Amino acid sequence: MYPIKLQPVFKEIVWGGNRLKNDYGFKSDLNNIAEAWMLCARNDGDNVVINGEFEGKSFTELIKEHKEFLGSKGEKYEDFPLLIKFIDAKSDLSVQVHPDDEYAKKYENSYGKTEAWYILDCDEGAQLIYGFNKELTREEFKKSIEDNTFLDYVNKVDVKKGDVFFINAGTLHAIGGGILLAEVQQNCNTTYRVYDYGRLVDGKPRELHVEKALDVTDTVPPTRSGDPDGEKIALEGAVTQDLCSCEFFKMSTLNVDGTYTFDVNNESFVSLLVTKGEGTVECNGKLVDISSGNSIFIPANAGEAVLKGSFEVLVSTL
Numbered sequence: 001m002y003p004i005k006l007q008p009v010f011k012e013i014v015w016g017g018n019r020l021k022n023d024y025g026f027k028s029d030l031n032n033i034a035e036a037w038m039l040c041a042r043n044d045g046d047n048v049v050i051n052g053e054f055e056g057k058s059f060t061e062l063i064k065e066h067k068e069f070l071g072s073k074g075e076k077y078e079d080f081p082l083l084i085k086f087i088d089a090k091s092d093l094s095v096q097v098h099p100d101d102e103y104a105k106k107y108e109n110s111y112g113k114t115e116a117w118y119i120l121d122c123d124e125g126a127q128l129i130y131g132f133n134k135e136l137t138r139e140e141f142k143k144s145i146e147d148n149t150f151l152d153y154v155n156k157v158d159v160k161k162g163d164v165f166f167i168n169a170g171t172l173h174a175i176g177g178g179i180l181l182a183e184v185q186q187n188c189n190t191t192y193r194v195y196d197y198g199r200l201v202d203g204k205p206r207e208l209h210v211e212k213a214l215d216v217t218d219t220v221p222p223t224r225s226g227d228p229d230g231e232k233i234a235l236e237g238a239v240t241q242d243l244c245s246c247e248f249f250k251m252s253t254l255n256v257d258g259t260y261t262f263d264v265n266n267e268s269f270v271s272l273l274v275t276k277g278e279g280t281v282e283c284n285g286k287l288v289d290i291s292s293g294n295s296i297f298i299p300a301n302a303g304e305a306v307l308k309g310s311f312e313v314l315v316s317t318l
Helices: 018-023 057-066 100-107 138-146 211-216
Strands: 005-009 009-011 035-039 083-087 095-097 115-122 127-132 155-157 163-169 179-187 192-195 233-235 238-245 252-264 271-282 286-291 295-298 302-318
Touching: 018 083, 018 179, 035 271, 035 295, 083 271, 095 211, 100 211, 115 238, 115 252, 127 163, 138 211, 163 238, 179 302, 192 211, 252 271, 286 302
Parallel strands: none
Antiparallel strands: 005 295, 009 035, 035 083, 083 179, 095 192, 115 163, 115 179, 127 155, 233 238, 238 252, 252 302, 271 286, 271 295, 271 302
């Protein structure tokens, strides 16, 4: 058990930009990097281990061989339960919604998708769509799509660096242009597009999924704000803050300045997504250099982990 460093998987999408190349030094021949999948074990995206004993293994292969790396909370999952990304939205994403587990298993043969966004940076005036600004019936929701008044009813939110948005399955949402964020989500890529601004790809509009969206969308205003769940807490060598938690994952930030030690117990693995700075992480005598843009997976029950340096990380666990 050691700090496992993962090679990202890059995705080019029509709305993507190049901040992930410029800010994090990611190398790719793609025209843009809309998404960098930093922790993934899927057919359409699979990290590769780039250090230590397991170097060269796909993350899927590693987890199949070492299911114990997930911890006791991960035992119930047939596949790796999370997908963690950087997302660079140069322009607006489609307005969309994701199904919950029950609907996804019935109609898509997949997990549902609850997710959360942590805003890393944004242009002045950047906004996102987060639910509705008033409660609608299903019929009113459908009519607004048909008569093109849909955007009159969405909840548009001004964003700033450090905001966190919990997107429960069934919540209408869209990342706006000029936003750079980290996303933690269930391991699902099922998306029902409701509206795409008339955008064309290869001369054709992207497919919408209105009927399924009508089935799963919770047509009420959101109950959460963009504030983190917890206050900042000063620890020896670091400052931590709980961002959000749910039955599928927990997210927090950790700003390390010096030496910080924590325990990785048998309940869950720990994902460290380095968002700024550089340093080291040591576990079981194995020392790994880390820097901005790195994704580190520490297996469950790894014991004491020591972080040294000056850097910021997004911490995710089950």
